[in-house]
Amino acid sequence: MKTIVKYVLLDLVKNKTILVYTFILALLAVSVLGMSGNSSKGLLSLLNITLLFVPIISILFSTIYFFNSVEFTELLLAQPIRRKTLILAEYAGVAFALSIAYLVGIGLPVLLLNYSLASLTLLISGLLLTLIFTALALLIFVLFKDKTRGIGAAIITALFFTLLFDGLLLSFIYAFSDYPIDEPLLGLISLNPVDLGRILVLLQLDVAVMMGYSGALFKEFMGSAIGSIYTVACMSFWILIPIAVSARKFRTKDL
């Protein structure tokens, strides 16, 4: 397993998309932090950048990478290796590379220019989102046979969680505004990893209450500490469940 992770990484550190992704993140981070004097405002902008870029780039890049390496995967599976080992190694390699890109691009500037607990939370949130959307890409790769459809599914998944879900949530709130829907709403938010990532950071910022309904709800119901633990736990499930399902389905996938 280690061998495969190592060579996937060796391949990816020279990958142009990863390098450009890192560079753009770094450029945005430095300019945003340099521009705004208020550190919490800067972090908020970086949070929005993270929530916008990380899911779509992670899922698209990983899906394309997994589908492009189908032939190589076949060759490796013709060696005496367990299927589970191979798929987990491929996931680990890609997820690791994307995480490094995020940590170098956003992490380094933030830690150097604006170190605080909230900045650390932002990095954890971005990291978890990277792992989640790479895991979803793995699931898409295992479930779809065709590359084009797989990429389509990846785009739809990313758009669903970044844009569509909030719209649905809003219409839900609007439709049921006469009822006490606070608790069901908390449950619904747990179904969207992007929202969880946003809340995790907002709980550490004083602006949580100002930043809309969901942040206020979490703060009110759970307080910062338990709220944070709850969101991290939910996000971990969002990583583990897709990986577990992929490993299971991959056992009987025809290549």
Next chain:
Amino acid sequence: MITIQHLTKSFGRFKALDDINLEFESGNTISLVGPNGSGKTTLIKSILGLVIPEKGTIKINKEEIKTNWAYRSYIGYMPQIGRYPENMTIRQVINMLKEIRTDHSRYDEELIESFGLPAIQNKTMRNLSGGTRQKVSACLAFLFSPDIFILDEPTAGLDPVSSELLKDKIIRERANGKLILITSHVLSDLDDITSHIVYMQEGKLIFYKGVDELKKSTGEEKLNKVIASIMKDDYLKNHAN
């Protein structure tokens, strides 16, 4: 060495393999021949465990392969299309395979030398031509001197010199008592190396016979003529079982 019984596989409505029964012994070179989409690659992939059959069993050295994965250490596989991670060099790909196969410490690097790969070993896979990638695939199949070789269109895309080198290697390995399975559309390439022919059509096994027997019954000398006369004639009707 390889025993296949009642092997069946369909993709949706399409039956890729339909109740295939075959038995391959070591020391033979068996060519899988048939039109496109006749199920040759699916058969090969089933033996490798890449395609999971619906029905039937495959045994290698009398052991069923279903839940087992260690049996693949007996097999060297050369895929039809060799695509590798773009930014890896030839040397990295070869080293990666060596590190994965910790069960081996002695390597057969004859083909690597004769194809002249050491001179270009630091080129990345992205910059290689299709033929050179094919050479890398061939080297990887032979690297661990397995007992069974599975070569999917090995000579397609190779230049005549390399193609001859590969054929010589196949002949030598067969003399060492190895079992070799080949699919190819270039029948003239199979002429000197084949001992048996498996002919498939629409997922069905049409016949599995020795080359000498086929040559005698058709009265032809060259393999492509043999196959042509079989396809044209009612050979199948007369000789089927």
